Amino acid sequence: MKNSIPDKFRLPASTDNITSGFTGNAQIKIALAIGNSRLHWGLFAGKTLQKTWDTEHLNADAVSRFSEEEKAEYLVQIVMRSIEEISSQNLLCLPATPAFSNPDTLSLVPLPLILASVVTQQTAIWQSYPDVRIITLDQLPIGGLYPTLGIDRALAVLGAGNQLGWPVLLIDAGTALTFTGADVNRYLVGGAILPGLGLQLSSLGKKTAALPLVNLPQNLPHRWATDTAGAIQSGVVYATVAGVRDFIEDWRCLFPDSKIAVTGGDRTMLLKYLTASFPDTAAGLIDAPEAIFWGISLLTVDC
Ligand SMILES: Nc1ncnc2c1ncn2[C@@H]1O[C@H](COP(=O)(O)OP(=O)(O)O)[C@@H](O)[C@H]1O
Numbered sequence: 621m622k623n624s625i626p627d628k629f630r631l632p633a634s635t636d637n638i639t640s641g642f643t644g645n646a647q648i649k650i651a652l653a654i655g656n657s658r659l660h661w662g663l664f665a666g667k668t669l670q671k672t673w674d675t676e677h678l679n680a681d682a683v684s685r686f687s688e689e690e691k692a693e694y695l696v697q698i699v700m701r702s703i704e705e706i707s708s709q710n711l712l713c714l715p716a717t718p719a720f721s722n723p724d725t726l727s728l729v730p731l732p733l734i735l736a737s738v739v740t741q742q743t744a745i746w747q748s749y750p751d752v753r754i755i756t757l758d759q760l761p762i763g764g765l766y767p768t769l770g771i772d773r774a775l776a777v778l779g780a781g782n783q784l785g786w787p788v789l790l791i792d793a794g795t796a797l798t799f800t801g802a803d804v805n806r807y808l809v810g811g812a813i814l815p816g817l818g819l820q821l822s823s824l825g826k827k828t829a830a831l832p833l834v835n836l837p838q839n840l841p842h843r844w845a846t847d848t849a850g851a852i853q854s855g856v857v858y859a860t861v862a863g864v865r866d867f868i869e870d871w872r873c874l875f876p877d878s879k880i881a882v883t884g885g886d887r888t889m890l891l892k893y894l895t896a897s898f899p900d901t902a903a904g905l906i907d908a909p910e911a912i913f914w915g916i917s918l919l920t921v922d923c
């Protein structure tokens with residue numbers, strides 16, 4: 621659904637094609653994938669993903685005190701500041717146009733925003749953005765989706781299948797650790813959900829009296845630990861890696877030639893632990909940090 625754009629957010633005609641300097645005529649769009657830990661951003665020129673970055677969730681209480689108009693202006697500025705920040709780090713080359721170089725004109729630029737969110741409270745905030753399109757399951761060209769499936773899982777498995785080939789298993793090592801598999805007919809076979817590595821550690825730290833908050837170890841820890849922090853790390857890492865291996869091996873029995881991709885904030889650590897403990901299982905796994913944006917890119921036409 622596309623909201624109408626209030627006049628105050630419309631670009632002056634002269635700056636209509638604000639980003640043409642590095643994209644030709646391709647239209648610039650921002651994709652925002654909202655996960656349970658943070659916001660994942662992607663900047664598209666047409667269907668080409670130019671850059672991705674992450675930021676924190678917005679403060680829902682603070683935003684709820686704004687009027688509708690203030691909300692819209694605030695959200696446009698969040699988007700533009702975020703883009704300016706990555707471009708000033710030289711991660712992205714944006715042309716020197718009035719829209720990007722003059723802070724007074726920032727709020728004039730409502731880049732189209734494509735939103736995919738699994739966090740209702742954050743989705744509600746972004747509904748006030750002047751040019752937002754929210755992706756829902758019914759828009760995805762993949763069969764067998766059940767109504768409560770997370771849009772992040774559906775988009776990432778669709779993106780991985782389209783980019784790497786079908787059948788495909790997508791492992792998302794995010795807040796939750798999820799497995800999502802689809803067959804050669806782009807049909808959901810099924811999946812599983814368990815607490816992610818970070819969430820296992822934080823829930824032990826928060827929900828027990830004696831256990832400290834510990835970080836993920838940089839490498840595969842010693843299994844038979846003789847201190848509390850080491851025992852937590854050992855338990856979480858070895859049990860998770862054994863479980864992930866079991867899902868991968870089962871999937872490979874069902875679909876021997878399947879591509880298997882890994883995404884999410886903890887993917888690098890998970891791949892490291894898996895490679896150290898089960899190198900044969902880890903062989904052939906594909907590092908796919910942008911899987912969800914591959915999925916979103918398939919939906920960037922006519923929006
Ligand atoms: N800078 C960071 N901020 C937050 N989490 C991070 C960061 N870098 C790595 N992580 C890890 O990423 C995990 C969350 O994965 P992510 O894919 O961002 O989650 P989600 O998509 O659910 O928001 C956390 O459990 C944490 O261990």
Ligand SMILES: CC(C)(COP(=O)(O)O)[C@@H](O)C(=O)NCCC(=O)O
Binds near residue numbers: 654771796
């Ligand atoms: C399983 C999830 C919580 C994963 O979220 P994430 O870790 O990516 O923030 C999310 O995909 C979700 O809310 N899913 C709905 C239930 C389902 O997919 O069956």
Ligand SMILES: [K+]
Binds near residue numbers: 655772792795
């Ligand atoms: K995710």
